[in-house]
Amino acid sequence: MRPLEGVTVLDFSTLLPGPMATLLLAEAGAEVVKVERPGTGEEMRHYRPSWGRDSVNFALLNRGKKSLALDLKNAADRSVLDPLIARADVLVEQFRPGVMARLGLDYQTLSVSNPRLVYCSITGYGQTGPKRNVAGHDLNYIGDAGLLALSMGDPERPVVPPALIADIAGGAYPAVMNIMMALAQRQRTGRGCYLDIAMADNLFPFMYWAMGEGLGQGQWPGSGTGLVCGGTPRYRLYETADSKAVAAAPIEQKFWNEFCELIGLDHDLRDDTRDMQATTRRIVDIIRSKPAEHWRACFSGRDCCCTIVVSLKEAMDDPHFRARGLFDHMLENESGLCMPALPVPIAAAFRGSPDIPVAAPQLGGHNSELKI
Known part of the structure; x- marks a missing residue:
């Protein structure tokens, strides 16, 4: 039995941070019900490249979830959520502050009928503060938090980081961490809680060393001057004769x-x-x-x-990672095609069998099962 079996998660999120968080919960056994717009579903279904009916990005991030297609502004559709909300353990949403309240789906409203609900909101800048309603993407968040300034490369050819650090390390991972702590707390108190996850806030732990230098010595690191940013011959990249x-x-x-x-x-x-x-x-x-x-x-x-330094393809072919079983779990599409599922930081003992391919949900594919 996986550790989160019996836990029901309502997922109103789209794109990367929320879907990545709920993917981790699903891999650990939770029933994740993804609530999407009828007709089109969430935006990432239509990203390129496609892999069968939907985007390969959508398939990787939504493996093993269920899909419920609802118009949240329609009273009849909205009423379908009531029994699900009543039994839900966790709700994850990623709208701008105030959107869920306008839909009557905010924590204050839902916790009246389900006081055990753990309600997690993921945003760029949080529910409070001057930037709470500012639109942004990963590059904006790491720029505002001071992280980008520590290693931007040559000013004439600035380097955009290859990883979406704020979305995953500042959003998805802290969301899962706090959801698990909230569930543990609920075991003692019987009550859920509200979690305000701000991606930009959660970037500061990555700069502990830079903050230490600045606050402790008054020497704030610049771009490429820090110990772990190439500011020393002991920690940097060196070009080889064949341009590797x-x-x-x-x-x-x-x-x-x-x-x-x-x-x-x-x-x-x-x-x-x-x-x-x-x-x-x-x-x-x-x-x-x-x-x-x-x-x-x-x-x-x-x-x-x-x-x-190797390419991603070379890394995925590395005998070490193969021996570790990183790519043993399989993702399947509606045509029966399979590829390795996205590796996730969930211990192997907590995941399902790698012998059974698992698919991402078709849009509204679980409407009948969920009594619509």
Whole structure:
């Protein structure tokens, strides 16, 4: 039995943060009922590329959920939710502040009939504060929180981060974490609660080191100047002769000593506190003199925290990740085609069998089951 079996989640969210959060709950056994607009469903169903009837992005994020197609502004459709709300354990929504209240679906209203309800709202800036109604996406949130400024690359060619940090690490993961704590608290008190998850708020823990330098020493890191942002030869990317990259992270002295020995760094440059720029320039020249495979072999089996940067496809083919079973669970579409499901940070013991492919729901595919 999975840990969240018997837990019912009503999911009013769209796109990434909420759907990712409820995917994690579904993978742990919760019954997740996705409430969508009739006719079109949520926006991500129509993203490209498609995979069968719907977007592959939608399929990856909504595996194992149920779909209920309702017009929330229609009284008859709205009444269908009443019995579901009465038995729901968790509700997740992602509208701007005030939208659910206008629909009569806010926490204050629903908690009267279901005081055990854990109600989670995910927004960019939270339910209060001057920015509460400001529209934004991940890039805006990481920019406003100061995270983007720590590593933007060359000003003439600024780098957009490859991961949606605010959506997932600032929204989806904190939502699940707080939902689980709320359910644990409910076991003791018998009452649910309201959770205000603000994606921008939850980015500050990622900058603990930068905040420590600024608050503790008055030295606020700039773009690429911090220890873990490329501001030292001990933590940065080095280009190889074949235009690949070495990810070098020999921060601790024992790793640094090994790294310097392996690449043959000049002895007078190994103390990088004397002339950091000179040390860095020399390492750049050394690494650039050989192809990636040379350095892969050089660093293999040695304790120096150095690896070769690989593509996503190469990573997914890595025997290590395969042995760990990251891609054993399968996603199925309406045509019977299968692909690996999205790996999730749920322990294998808490998930279903990887032997059974699981699909994302068709729009309104569970209307009959849910008594409509």
